[in-house]
Amino acid sequence: MSSRTNSGAGAQSTCKNCGAFVTRRFARVYGNNADEVYGCLNCQRARDLREGNHLDARHKRATT
Numbered sequence: 001m002s003s004r005t006n007s008g009a010g011a012q013s014t015c016k017n018c019g020a021f022v023t024r025r026f027a028r029v030y031g032n033n034a035d036e037v038y039g040c041l042n043c044q045r046a047r048d049l050r051e052g053n054h055l056d057a058r059h060k061r062a063t064t
């Protein structure tokens with residue numbers, strides 16, 4: 001791959017699922033603890049994102 005996304009602590013992250021760019025704010029809202037996004041508006045429905053259906057149980061915040 002010839003990715004040019006290595007911009008250090010840039011303003012954007014990428015969806016781990018489809019590779020689309022997402023904003024840092026989006027990552028904080030819909031990402032996991034590490035602000036990693038496993039589903040974005042490009043590859044998931046907005047309803048699923050809100051409900052967290054795209055997140056595997058492993059990626060959800062620990063509730064214990």
Ligand SMILES: [Zn+2]
Nearest residue numbers: 015018040043
């Ligand atoms: Zn995506």
